[in-house]
Amino acid sequence: MTTFATAGIERRYSVVPLTWFAGPKSWRERNDLYLETATALFVEVARAALDDAGWRADQVDCVVGVSSTGVATPTLDARASSALGLRPDVRRVPLFGLGCAGGVTGLSVAQGLAAARPGSKVLLVVVETCSLSFRADRLQKADIIAAVLFGDGAAAACVSTIAPTDGLALVTLGEGIEHTWPDTLSIMGWDVDDAGLGVVFDRSIPDFTLRRFADAVDAALRASGDERAAIDRFVCHPGGLKVIEAIERALDLGPGRLDAERQVLRRFGNMSAPTALFVLETVLEQRTAGRMLLCALGPGFTASFVPLMVEAPIASPERAREPAVVDEPT
Numbered sequence: 001m002t003t004f005a006t007a008g009i010e011r012r013y014s015v016v017p018l019t020w021f022a023g024p025k026s027w028r029e030r031n032d033l034y035l036e037t038a039t040a041l042f043v044e045v046a047r048a049a050l051d052d053a054g055w056r057a058d059q060v061d062c063v064v065g066v067s068s069t070g071v072a073t074p075t076l077d078a079r080a081s082s083a084l085g086l087r088p089d090v091r092r093v094p095l096f097g098l099g100c101a102g103g104v105t106g107l108s109v110a111q112g113l114a115a116a117r118p119g120s121k122v123l124l125v126v127v128e129t130c131s132l133s134f135r136a137d138r139l140q141k142a143d144i145i146a147a148v149l150f151g152d153g154a155a156a157a158c159v160s161t162i163a164p165t166d167g168l169a170l171v172t173l174g175e176g177i178e179h180t181w182p183d184t185l186s187i188m189g190w191d192v193d194d195a196g197l198g199v200v201f202d203r204s205i206p207d208f209t210l211r212r213f214a215d216a217v218d219a220a221l222r223a224s225g226d227e228r229a230a231i232d233r234f235v236c237h238p239g240g241l242k243v244i245e246a247i248e249r250a251l252d253l254g255p256g257r258l259d260a261e262r263q264v265l266r267r268f269g270n271m272s273a274p275t276a277l278f279v280l281e282t283v284l285e286q287r288t289a290g291r292m293l294l295c296a297l298g299p300g301f302t303a304s305f306v307p308l309m310v311e312a313p314i315a316s317p318e319r320a321r322e323p324a325v326v327d328e329p330t
């Protein structure tokens with residue numbers, strides 16, 4: 001199929017085997033699998049982030065959990081709490097409905113919480129199991145495009161006003177900014193019916209990005225006291241090759257400026273919310289430093305931004321790849 005051949009994706013990951021997709025599935029079956037697999041991913045990436053930051057689970061004061069690909073009440077953070085060893089008094093901030101913007105918005109929320117309580121330790125965990133929403137019973141064009149682009153993934157980060165002392169790459173976060181365009185609810189999201197969640201993914205997204213994204217970026221930069229010329233690296237959620245190309249054209253970026261985005265898309269597909277954090281990790285692994293703007297587009301239709309400053313670590317390359325995140329000093 002031409003759509004698969006031109007998507008720029010070589011590999012994706014799924015929480016279920018290919019055989020699972022062969023027959024019809026009820027909403028309950030899908031959601032039960034979401035609860036099982038998303039909780040397991042939550043625990044896995046949270047442990048990895050805590051290990052990288054040198055934090056114990058019982059030192060975490062707040063958990064921000066981001067996920068939009070299933071319904072969980074109690075939420076994933078509560079389900080993972082015992083396995084992780086979190087304190088009974090840990091603050092829980094679950095975020096739902098943010099879609100592809102969830103990783104950036106979640107980081108923004110984590111930054112705000114850490115800044116509000118200096119010295120506190122905030123754990124951000126982002127999990128999406130997009131494959132469970134595949135619907136063989138409704139193969140509209142949006143469903144086919146989603147089947148081509150989306151995969152499953154998870155990411156986590158530790159956020160605090162306490163700077164790392166272990167030679168980690170220092171990422172200082174500014175205050176997050178969002179821009180929601182009026183009358184754009186139908187561009188992206190979920191369509192809920194008796195069989196579960198069906199994707200809403202309008203074909204106009206690349207063109208909309210080309211025409212409207214730059215103005216939102218400029219407004220976000222003005223709000224943070226910056227301008228485009230001062231940004232060394234735009235770190236963008238790679239919604240798909242056409243979206244990457246639209247961002248490049250909209251921001252007048254030169255060749256190779258979004259190579260990390262293409263690399264993540266090629267290796268993992270679009271994992272929705274975690275994807276922007278995968279791109280940020282890839283940029284950090286390249287030992288890139290300077291002023292950056294983390295960007296993503298999601299349901300609303302909304303652009304989400306987090307300005308950040310990356311200082312190159314003084315450490316061996318194999319240790320320096322792990323990010324530590326602090327909030328913007330006041």
